[in-house]
Amino acid sequence: MASQQQLSVIKGTKVLMVGAGGIGCELLKTLALSGFQDIHIIDMDTIEVSNLNRQFLFRQSHVGQSKAKVARDAVLKFRPHISITAYHANVKDPDFNADFFKQFNVVLNGLDNLDARRHVNRLCLAADVPLVESGTTGFLGQVTVHVKGRTECYECQPKPAPKTYPVCTITSTPSKFVHCIVWAKELLFAKLFGDKNQENDLNVRSSDAESSSEHKDDVFERKKDEDIEQYGRRIYDHVFGYNINLALSNNETWKNRNRPRPIYSGDVFTNELTRQNGNMDKNFATDDGTSVSAMAYLGMKNPQDIWSLVENSRIFLEALKLFFTKRGKEIGNLSFDKDDQLAVEFVTAAANIRATSFGIPLHSLFEAKGIAGNIVHAVATTNAIIAGLIVIEAIKVLKNDTSSYRMTYCLEHPSKKMLLMPVEPFEPNKSCYVCSETPLLLEINTLHSKLRDFVEKIVTAKLGMSFPLIMHGSALLYEVGDDLDEYMVANYAANLDKVLSELPSPVTGGTMLTVEDLQQELSCNINIKHREEFDEEKEPEGMLLLGWTQPFLAAEKDDNKSNGNDASTSNASTTATVEAEMDDEIDVIHAGKKRKLSEESKDAALGISRVADGTKNHKVLEVLADEDDLVMLGDEETGTKKKRLL
Amino acid sequence: MDGEQLTAQETALYDRQIRVWGADAQRRLSKAHILVYGMKGTVAEFCKNIVLAGVGSLTLVDDRMVTEEVLSSNFLIPPDENLYSGMTLAELCCNSLKDFNPMVRVSVEKGDLSSFGVDFFDNFDVIVVSSCSLAAKKLINKKCRTASKRVAFYTVDCRDSCGEIFVDLQDYRYSKKKLEETINCHLQYPSFEEAISVPWKTLPRKVSKLYFATRVIEKFEEVEGRNPGEASTADLPGVLKLKKELCDAHSLNESHVPDNLLERLVTNTSEFPPVCAIIGGILGQEVIKAISGKGDPLKNFFFFDALDGKGIIEDISSDSNTGK
Numbered sequence: 001m002a003s004q005q006q007l008s009v010i011k012g013t014k015v016l017m018v019g020a021g022g023i024g025c026e027l028l029k030t031l032a033l034s035g036f037q038d039i040h041i042i043d044m045d046t047i048e049v050s051n052l053n054r055q056f057l058f059r060q061s062h063v064g065q066s067k068a069k070v071a072r073d074a075v076l077k078f079r080p081h082i083s084i085t086a087y088h089a090n091v092k093d094p095d096f097n098a099d100f101f102k103q104f105n106v107v108l109n110g111l112d113n114l115d116a117r118r119h120v121n122r123l124c125l126a127a128d129v130p131l132v133e134s135g136t137t138g139f140l141g142q143v144t145v146h147v148k149g150r151t152e153c154y155e156c157q158p159k160p161a162p163k164t165y166p167v168c169t170i171t172s173t174p175s176k177f178v179h180c181i182v183w184a185k186e187l188l189f190a191k192l193f194g195d196k197n198q199e200n201d202l203n204v205r206s207s208d209a210e211s212s213s214e215h216k217d218d219v220f221e222r223k224k225d226e227d228i229e230q231y232g233r234r235i236y237d238h239v240f241g242y243n244i245n246l247a248l249s250n251n252e253t254w255k256n257r258n259r260p261r262p263i264y265s266g267d268v269f270t271n272e273l274t275r276q277n278g279n280m281d282k283n284f285a286t287d288d289g290t291s292v293s294a295m296a297y298l299g300m301k302n303p304q305d306i307w308s309l310v311e312n313s314r315i316f317l318e319a320l321k322l323f324f325t326k327r328g329k330e331i332g333n334l335s336f337d338k339d340d341q342l343a344v345e346f347v348t349a350a351a352n353i354r355a356t357s358f359g360i361p362l363h364s365l366f367e368a369k370g371i372a373g374n375i376v377h378a379v380a381t382t383n384a385i386i387a388g389l390i391v392i393e394a395i396k397v398l399k400n401d402t403s404s405y406r407m408t409y410c411l412e413h414p415s416k417k418m419l420l421m422p423v424e425p426f427e428p429n430k431s432c433y434v435c436s437e438t439p440l441l442l443e444i445n446t447l448h449s450k451l452r453d454f455v456e457k458i459v460t461a462k463l464g465m466s467f468p469l470i471m472h473g474s475a476l477l478y479e480v481g482d483d484l485d486e487y488m489v490a491n492y493a494a495n496l497d498k499v500l501s502e503l504p505s506p507v508t509g510g511t512m513l514t515v516e517d518l519q520q521e522l523s524c525n526i527n528i529k530h531r532e533e534f535d536e537e538k539e540p541e542g543m544l545l546l547g548w549t550q551p552f553l554a555a556e557k558d559d560n561k562s563n564g565n566d567a568s569t570s571n572a573s574t575t576a577t578v579e580a581e582m583d584d585e586i587d588v589i590h591a592g593k594k595r596k597l598s599e600e601s602k603d604a605a606l607g608i609s610r611v612a613d614g615t616k617n618h619k620v621l622e623v624l625a626d627e628d629d630l631v632m633l634g635d636e637e638t639g640t641k642k643k644r645l646l
Numbered sequence: 647m648d649g650e651q652l653t654a655q656e657t658a659l660y661d662r663q664i665r666v667w668g669a670d671a672q673r674r675l676s677k678a679h680i681l682v683y684g685m686k687g688t689v690a691e692f693c694k695n696i697v698l699a700g701v702g703s704l705t706l707v708d709d710r711m712v713t714e715e716v717l718s719s720n721f722l723i724p725p726d727e728n729l730y731s732g733m734t735l736a737e738l739c740c741n742s743l744k745d746f747n748p749m750v751r752v753s754v755e756k757g758d759l760s761s762f763g764v765d766f767f768d769n770f771d772v773i774v775v776s777s778c779s780l781a782a783k784k785l786i787n788k789k790c791r792t793a794s795k796r797v798a799f800y801t802v803d804c805r806d807s808c809g810e811i812f813v814d815l816q817d818y819r820y821s822k823k824k825l826e827e828t829i830n831c832h833l834q835y836p837s838f839e840e841a842i843s844v845p846w847k848t849l850p851r852k853v854s855k856l857y858f859a860t861r862v863i864e865k866f867e868e869v870e871g872r873n874p875g876e877a878s879t880a881d882l883p884g885v886l887k888l889k890k891e892l893c894d895a896h897s898l899n900e901s902h903v904p905d906n907l908l909e910r911l912v913t914n915t916s917e918f919p920p921v922c923a924i925i926g927g928i929l930g931q932e933v934i935k936a937i938s939g940k941g942d943p944l945k946n947f948f949f950f951d952a953l954d955g956k957g958i959i960e961d962i963s964s965d966s967n968t969g970k
């Protein structure tokens with residue numbers, strides 16, 4: 001197969017790789033060995049210790065350096081005579097426009113987030129360059145081929161929405177550990193150490209009994225001269241004691257649930273235990289910000305241990321104290337970061353104490369970090385396999401061997417005896433707004449919704465546009481860009497706050513809007529349909545985008561069924577059906593026969609049952625705001641979690 | 647396990663993979679001793695994978711010198727004659743691999759593996775051989791089986807855009823969780839010699855054609871006294887003749903061993919790097935499974951052909967084929 005003809009095709013090729021991470025390292029190596037001589041690689045990231053177990057081109061001494069550049073240098077060591085061009089940059093930079101993409105024969109993605117994948121997809125379509133896309137999670141992976149007009153584009157099938165939980169599950173009726181983590185990270189941590197002006201549902205409290213609380217609002221403020229130990233105990237008693245008591249007073253909530261147990265610091269530390277807390281004077285921990293650790297102060301070493309209630313309480317108080325004493329300057333600006341040891345300690349402890357209240361099993365710091373940081377499982381072997389498959393597919397694309405294109409799934413458990421399962425690629429989705437010209441349909445209340453809602457919830461969140469331009473006929477309603485004059489900026493800002501029907505060029509039922517992103521060279525039309533009412537629970541956005549989105553929830557149901565028997569397959573980030581029917585023929589599964597959207601919604605494995613629990617005022621809380629969490633082709637930094645982590 | 651804990655350094659380095667297979671499995675890995683024989687591209691890939699995974703030690707055996715062919719697919723060897731001259735393949739690879747993970751002991755053993763005594767094999771948990779003659783495979787496998795403890799045995803080879811893995815875990819027990827239950831599993835593997843002696847006509851109709859083709863080539867090399875991988879287009883008539891003989895002897899329809907597949911395998915005997923990555927990756931996963939006791943190990947052959955893109959498991963043992 002590595003024939004002369006094939007080699008000459010490879011040699012004359014200019015290839016662009018996006019991503020120099022887990023898949024990227026393997027891919028760059030395999031491309032170089034396979035004879036590719038002109039490789040360009042883009043990655044904005046720098047090397048971290050936790051990359052070293054699989055990103056084999058990197059060493060301890062490279063930590064902090066550009067992945068793209070170190071990868072290039074490492075590969076040049078065994079292939080000195082080829083050309084590798086490294087860009088330490090974001091692929092979304094305007095420099096990497098369609099003209100830039102046009103110089104390549106094929107683009108290979110080894111990315112870790114949905115946002116960048118969509119961006120590259122659009123540019124490949126605009127530049128008419130074939131794209132080979134990939135992703136891995138643990139032992140699972142997949143490779144897909146996207147050739148304009150021949151196969152579906154990366155966005156032909158809608159990607160899963162971010163995981164969300166009803167607010168009241170988080171604030172008052174957690175039933176899983178992840179709910180406690182979300183509470184600790186998004187609410188408590190944000191309230192104590194984050195931006196004070198940000199809306200925070202901790203204020204909402206856990207019940208309707210809100211009116212009875214006297215020391216609202218200021219309870220989280222540290223009083224002048226308040227002793228830090230005292231402040232910590234006060235916060236502790238408020239969130240784990242008082243608030244739970246408050247919640248308990250609403251009998252309705254607990255009719256069919258186990259009643260939580262309020263926990264007060266006085267009950268936990270029966271003696272004078274807190275006094276022993278911390279070895280501040282010993283000062284054996286370094287004082288440079290992020291290396292401060294409550295575990296180190298308390299002499300606890302093993303992140304795999306599950307702490308007792310007393311230990312969790314100590315960590316909680318110690319971590320809180322350390323934030324105020326050692327990292328006081330950052331308070332007010334902190335947001336949770338999985339690489340911030342003290343933050344992870346605080347969140348683990350808080351989540352565990354809350355879990356104790358609600359009778360939910362406790363978890364180790366290691367596990368809690370994985371859940372809170374949305375960390376994806378990654379191993380070298382899967383990345384190596386996927387990289388090999390990418391190169392095989394890339395060579396087919398270069399040879400224009402259309403009939404042999406395959407999307408391939410790498411499975412953990414064999415299906416039809418296969419661990420590597422090729423499937424014929426799907427045809428383009430005729431209603432895809434990205435690769436076809438079919439207009440979308442938006443149901444929206446044009447008398448209530450503002451242009452801002454439309455921009456935020458549809459243009460940015462759903463269509464993934466970064467520099468949008470919105471037109472009604474020839475009238476420009478809105479635009480984002482660097483070179484706008486002040487007058488326009490003011491004009492657009494004013495438009496944002498206007499209700500659709502009151503815009504200078506009114507948007508009403510029957511209007512067609514054109515939305516463009518010049519950088520992505522994407523333009524699509526949206527037909528507006530006025531609708532009065534929206535179901536708060538099912539349509540929390542107050543608008544509904546149709547025409548492209550597929551019946552996602554139905555697929556998920558399907559999935560859960562097939563899952564039941566095997567928790568680990570359930571994490572497959574695959575989109576095709578992979579169940580094993582042992583028939584006689586081992587044939588390539590044919591396109592369209594059995595498409596199941598499914599597995600991506602496997603993120604649902606994280607326990608994100610979208611099951612609404614019946615009560616009113618469900619707002620939807622966005623969880624794991626990390627951009628990583630949405631993705632279907634979950635690769636290493638992306639999405640999917642194993643159930644057993646929970 | 648036995649209460650020993652991973653160090654903070656290990657936990658930080660292996661964070662992402664501990665999230666895949668757990669801390670227990672990681673501890674088992676760090677105590678495993680692995681030996682590989684035949685340092686071509688596929689084995690280089692495998693070595694990279696298990697060194698990154700954090701096994702206890704890796705021993706390399708291959709006294710051959712660098713050739714053009716090895717250079718083309720083995721990224722562990724610097725392509726500079728000044729750097730590689732005078733050193734064996736094992737020594738060169740050892741130098742590179744040491745760098746990948748300071749926590750793994752990588753070393754070289756000189757000599758002919760098939761001549762080593764059984765007590766030598768006792769030092770290892772896993773033996774992987776590549777580019778080995780049929781006789782050597784059988785012999786080394788036999789020694790693994792007579793060692794005082796279970797020594798897992800694997801063969802791996804790639805030619806053209808095809809690859810084969812053979813696995814012998816002997817008598818292998820492991821448990822897995824299914825929902826809340828723990829299920830105990832027991833697999834019995836045949837030796838390489840036993841597996842390839844299973845009469846072809848008793849095998850399921852759909853067995854990978856690569857299985858037969860590889861046996862034909864393997865046999866051809868043995869009869870002709872060739873080194874593994876030493877064949878060319880000129881040998882095709884001889885190979886096709888042998889195929890016919892073997893098919894007749896096994897009463898197997900010749901269509902199960904397509905001529906064009908054999909032609910590919912003799913015409914291009916060198917490794918194709920993407921396939922090395924794929925086969926080396928699957929083998930890495932299998933060895934990790936066998937050491938850690940986590941996951942269903944494959945029994946007992948794996949085949950990949952880039953032409954159709956399928957990566958298939960075949961169970962070829964006398965007891966498993968009768969019922970099908």
Ligand SMILES: [Zn+2]
Pocket residue numbers: 152153154155156157428429432433434435436
């Ligand atoms: Zn599309």
